[in-house]
Structure formats: structure tokens, C-alpha cells
Amino acid sequence: xxxxxxxxxxxxxxxxxxxxxxxxxxxxxxxxxxxxxxxxxxxxxxxxxxxxxxxxxxxxxxxxxxxxxxxxxxxxxxxxxxxxxxxxxxxxxxxxxxxxxxxxxxxxxxxxxxxxxxxxxxxxxxxxxxxxxxxxxxxxxxxxxxxxxxxxxxxxxxxxxxxxxxxxxxxxxxxxxxxxxxxxxxxxxxxxxxxxxxxxxxxxxxxxxxxxxxxxxxxxxxxxxxxxxxxxxxxxxxxxxxxxxxxxxxxxxxxxxxxxxxxxxxxxxxxxxxxxxxxxxxxxxxxxxxxxxxxxxxxxxxxxxxxxxxxxxxxxxxxxxxxxxxxxxxxxxxxxxxxxxxxxxxxxxxxxxxxxxxxxxxxxxxxxxxxxxxxxxxxxxxxxxxxxxxxxxxxxxxxxxxxxxxxxxxxxxxxxxxxxxxxxxxxxxxxxxxxxxxxxxxxxxxxxxxxx
Ligand SMILES: Cc1ncc(COP(=O)(O)O)c(C=O)c1O
Numbered sequence: 001x002x003x004x005x006x007x008x009x010x011x012x013x014x015x016x017x018x019x020x021x022x023x024x025x026x027x028x029x030x031x032x033x034x035x036x037x038x039x040x041x042x043x044x045x046x047x048x049x050x051x052x053x054x055x056x057x058x059x060x061x062x063x064x065x066x067x068x069x070x071x072x073x074x075x076x077x078x079x080x081x082x083x084x085x086x087x088x089x090x091x092x093x094x095x096x097x098x099x100x101x102x103x104x105x106x107x108x109x110x111x112x113x114x115x116x117x118x119x120x121x122x123x124x125x126x127x128x129x130x131x132x133x134x135x136x137x138x139x140x141x142x143x144x145x146x147x148x149x150x151x152x153x154x155x156x157x158x159x160x161x162x163x164x165x166x167x168x169x170x171x172x173x174x175x176x177x178x179x180x181x182x183x184x185x186x187x188x189x190x191x192x193x194x195x196x197x198x199x200x201x202x203x204x205x206x207x208x209x210x211x212x213x214x215x216x217x218x219x220x221x222x223x224x225x226x227x228x229x230x231x232x233x234x235x236x237x238x239x240x241x242x243x244x245x246x247x248x249x250x251x252x253x254x255x256x257x258x259x260x261x262x263x264x265x266x267x268x269x270x271x272x273x274x275x276x277x278x279x280x281x282x283x284x285x286x287x288x289x290x291x292x293x294x295x296x297x298x299x300x301x302x303x304x305x306x307x308x309x310x311x312x313x314x315x316x317x318x319x320x321x322x323x324x325x326x327x328x329x330x331x332x333x334x335x336x337x338x339x340x341x342x343x344x345x346x347x348x349x350x351x352x353x354x355x356x357x358x359x360x361x362x363x364x365x366x367x368x369x370x371x372x373x374x375x376x377x378x379x380x381x382x383x384x385x386x387x388x389x390x391x392x393x394x395x396x397x398x399x400x401x402x403x404x405x406x407x408x409x410x411x412x413x414x415x416x417x418x419x420x421x422x423x424x425x426x427x428x429x430x431x432x433x434x435x436x437x438x439x440x441x442x443x444x445x446x447x448x449x450x451x452x
Contacts, residue, residue, distance in 0.1 A: 283301075414443060
């Protein structure tokens with residue numbers, strides 16, 4: 001048995017017992033996984049000392065870089081008190097503080113916080129709460145959710161039943177809840193031929209129609225506000241969200257805003273729903289909540305929902321849902337420190353010049369014939385590669401262009417993980433302009449190495 005250090009790392013031992021997520025394991029025979037030993041700010045360091053910019057914040061979780069002294073300290077302090085305790089019948093200060101802060105920082109109608117431990121689960125909880133709310137409010141026929149094509153909300157079966165990306169759901173279609181998919185926004189290939197900055201979210205008509213046709217049977221609508229991450233960082237207009245808010249209010253349908261990816265400053269503001277005056281029935285949070293240190297998630301909701309579950313035990317109106325690691329104290333302590341870093345010293349305000357710089361450097365990609373579009377929302381940016389700029393034709397799947405670019409990136413010290421042919425950047429928020437330049441240059445070289 002080995003200690004945690006990697007001196008005796010041997011690929012055969014990795015392959016013998018480990019099944020990595022979202023990975024064709026056979027490929028690791030010729031392309032071994034990176035053996036990362038250390039993290040330092042925006043860098044990951046392998047056992048040979050080679051440094052890689054963590055361009056995708058380790059699956060979009062890391063906000064303040066690796067090995068951050070304040071976050072390390074917050075966890076160590078909490079560790080000296082207590083690592084974990086169950087959260088039913090027991091409470092603790094880190095969770096109480098965190099719930100208070102989350103309620104303070106999110107839209108005013110959100111007053112209750114239900115903790116869990118990953119993004120998919122925060123979505124499962126919102127779906128289940130919504131369904132149970134309708135059961136207990138005399139509208140049992142409200143059992144369906146509307147979701148958008150291109151939407152992604154995690155990979156448990158409930159979350160997959162509101163997933164608008166075939167790749168993730170096709171093997172399980174037969175057993176998923178039958179929800180209602182509607183055509184979502186697609187600004188780069190806008191069927192209305194409109195420009196995202198000036199459009200009036202004409203594409204909302206699809207959702208509106210489905211909502212009208214299914215009035216009374218829809219429990220809620222779930223969206224990733226402003227950016228559909230897994231679909232390739234597809235960015236859409238806030239007008240869409242305004243229309244959604246109005247339509248859901250009008251039909252008394254729940255709104256589930258999944259800010260698992262976009263929350264905690266990624267778009268330049270703390271939460272999309274707050275900065276756009278939205279009033280979610282449920283808000284799902286995870287990923288950045290602990291700045292990528294520990295698994296934690298929260299589903300926030302309103303007093304109205306909460307009161308429907310509130311009553312004598314005998315009424316059996318309680319929400320029967322639990323996870324062993326709900327509100328883990330180490331994770332909550334880390335989340336409290338994360339929120340303190342995000343809200344102190346004008347942190348978000350100070351992102352503005354960086355966001356501008358990403359826009360300036362990134363838009364230079366538009367000059368290249370393989371760049372269909374450079375797009376950006378706050379600290380999230382993406383380049384959609386195309387075979388042909390005019391027709392916007394994509395590359396053949398079998399060409400595995402994105403994967404080849406990923407391999408070229410590794411040679412140049414940038415860890416990207418393209419989504420198909422979309423090369424995207426969602427770096428730790430602490431990245432500097434100099435590092436942004438290095439990241440963009442390395443991405444450009446990697447793309448050119450594959451495509452020219
Ligand atoms: C918008 C969104 N929701 C939910 C999830 C699922 O989160 P997790 O991977 O923690 O289950 C993700 C993960 O990428 C996500 O991007």
C-alpha cells in the first residue's frame with residue numbers, strides 16, 4: 001500500500017482499479033492520465049514539476065486557485081473542531097453561518113437553504129421539492145418539468161430527465177421521467193437571424209407555447225441562466241430570463257435556476273438571478289461554493305414552499321431526503337471563507353478589467369478561418385471551431401479535433417478540456433492579465449498546431 005505521494009506511481013496500477021469519470025478507459029492505455037501532485041494558484045503541477053494552467057478550474061469549481069492560504073486555514077481550523085457530523089437532529093455553526101450568508105446574498109424571496117453535496121443532487125432536491133409541493137397543495141397533476149435543449153443539470157437519473165443533451169441521456173431515455181424538452185436559445189446559429197445584443201429573445205416562443213399547452217400539468221421550468229455550460233458555453237440574452245419569469249408567474253409555475261456552474265462570480269456578478277432581478281422558486285448552487293475544495297451543494301427556496309412542508313409530524317408533510325455528508329462542516333467552513341473572499345475588498349468589481357482583457361484578447365480569435373465565434377460572459381469564454389465560417393459547419397466527430405487540441409495544450413502547459421469543438425476558458429477568478437495572455441496564446445498555438 002502506498003502513501004499519498006506518487007513516487008511509485010505506475011499507470012498499470014491506475015488502470016487496474018480505477019474507472020475515471022466520463023472517460024473511455026481504453027484510451028488511457030496510450031494516453032495515460034496526468035499524475036498531478038500539487039496545486040499552486042492557477043497551476044496544477046505534475047510529478048515531474050511541469051506546470052499546467054488550470055484553464056477550466058478543475059471542472060469549473062475552483063475560484064481562488066489551488067492551495068489558497070485562507071481556504072486552507074479555514075478548513076484546518078474547522079478540522080481541529082470537528083470534521084463531520086450528521087445533519088439531522090444536529091446543527092453546527094459553519095452551516096448556520098453559511099445559510100445566513102447565502103440568504104443575504106441571493107434574491108430576497110429565498111429564505112431557506114437545504115444542503116447536500118453535489119450539483120446533480122441540488123437539482124434532484126429542487127425537482128423533488130417542487131413535485132411534493134404540488135402534491136401537498138392539491139395540484140397533484142403538476143408532474144412535468146420543462147427543460148431546454150442544450151440544458152445540462154447533472155447526471156443522476158432525475159437530473160438526466162431534464163437534460164437537453166443527447167450524449168448524456170440517450171442510453172437511459174427509456175427509464176427517465178417523461179418531461180418536456182423545448183428548443184432553447186442558440187445565438188450563434190440563431191434561427192431568427194438576430195444578434196444576441198439586440199434580440200428580444202424571440203426564441204422564447206417555444207417555451208411559451210409548451211407552457212400554455214400544458215398549463216396546469218407543469219410543475220416547473222429548469223434553466224441554466226445565461227450560459228448553457230455543457231452545451232459548449234452557449235450564451236443567451238437575459239431578456240429570455242425576464243420572459244421566463246413573467247410566463248412562470250403568470251401560470252404559477254415554479255422556476256428552477258441552476259446556477260451550479262454560473263454562480264459565485266463566474267459571470268462577473270455573484271449570482272445571475274440576483275443581478276437580473278429574477279425571483280427563483282428554487283436556486284441550485286454547488287461547484288464554486290467551496291472554491292473547488294470540498295463537495296457541497298445548496299438548494300435555496302422560499303418561505304411559501306417551506307410552509308407547505310411545515311406541520312405536525314403526523315401530517316407526514318416533511319421532506320424525506322437525506323445525504324450522509326449533507327452540510328459537511330469542513331465544506332461549510334470553506335464555503336464561508338469562499339464567500340468572504342468573494343465579497344470583500346471589491347473582489348467582483350476588480351474583475352471588470354480582467355473581463356475586458358479576456359474580451360479583447362479573445363476577440364482576436366475571430367480573425368481566424370476556423371473560429372466560428374468567440375463568445376464571452378464575464379469570466380467565461382469560448383471559441384466555437386468550425387470547418388467553414390460561412391456555413392458554420394462543424395468538424396466530423398471522428399476527427400476529434402477538440403481532443404487533439406487538448407493534447408497539444410498539455411504540451412504547452414495549459415489544461416483545457418474542450419466540449420466537442422468548443423475550446424473554452426473558465427479559469428480561476430484570480431488569474432492575472434499576464435496569465436490570461438499566456439493561456440490565450442497557448443490555446444491559439446494548440447489550435448493552429450491541429451488545424452493549420
Ligand atoms: C449547470 C450544472 N448543473 C449541475 C451540474 C452537476 O453538478 P455535479 O457534477 O456536481 O453533480 C453541473 C456540472 O457540470 C452543471 O454544470
